[in-house]
Amino acid sequence: MAEQGRYLYAVCRGLTPAAVDGIVGLGGRRLDLVAEDDLVGLVSPVDLDEYGEEGLRRNLERLEWLEEAARGHDAVVQAAAAIAPTAPTRLATIFYDDDAVRQRLREQHDAIVAALDRVEDHEEWSVKVLTRTVDASPEPVAVLASGAEYLRAKRAEQEARLAGDRDAHVVAEQVHEALVAVVAASRRLPPQDPRLAGHEGTMVHNAAYLVHRERSEEFVALVQGQTEAHPDVVVDARGPWPPYSFAMLDDT
């Protein structure tokens, strides 16, 4: 068997072995808890062939491997966040043994506790605003008489689209302003590429919102209200997520 490392998914508070029974780690491996003071590291064994320095260097460049690891990592974080205050670690945080995990938890104790305090009882929602794709109608182009007309039509179409994008950007700001009223924190994220996200239209807004569990219904109702108020854009809300975007250490 290949040499084993310890993959750290998240640091939690008040997590018990019984609570994580049934949650499976990367590669179908069992999860273990590594306790240090009031913190608990959620770990599983990984083969260092795959997750050692050489393996990672090779694997991180392969999108299929990255996707599987990212989804596996997220599945564990999600499961933990559903039962205890959870601060996810960055993908591929790996130690040689549990003592090293404990030592790092000790060193970062106060910063991790501060991060957990921020996210406890909160969940993250992802909200995006996208322009609606105009139904492509190829027939007017087909009946155009000349190349010049075609180019004029093309340009008009492009200008209309750009103006539409600008309007959508204004709407996105209104949506954001409305949502921040009920959230504990918000964080804007870069717009995503359609090649990876698979969306149509232009993503004019992508943000994460940290919402207290008790206010999540209120938040969802607010999103729904915004969707109805702005039928000319798509307001795409997904969640709840574990509080990835808000469980940051202060110095990062």
Added chain:
Amino acid sequence: MTESDLSRPAPAATAYQDRPQPANLADILERVLDKGIIIAGDIRVNLLDIELLTVKIRLLVVSVDKAEEMGIDWWRHDPMLTVKERGLAEENQELRDRLEELESAQGSGSGKGSRQGTRQGSRGG
């Protein structure tokens, strides 16, 4: 699609099972790659490699051109990206300067001051 995603604001205990699956890969990557707590593990992938990966993924995740076209540039304030971009730009400029230096040194050394002259010289020798 928005309506169906929001139709079940589930109670907290089961909320995570209600997240639409599979979640969009872009959503997951932007979270697991540079959000959350970042603590150094024992396995250190060469930082340069990680940065290359991050830049690559960012290029995938971020429609830079689209964002700039629309005047959205707040993400430039992201220290991770900005530092890296500046680093690359500086390195690029440095390389250009060195190349120019080398070219002009070579040009004056060959006596003809042109690349063609240099090539002819090396072929003749």
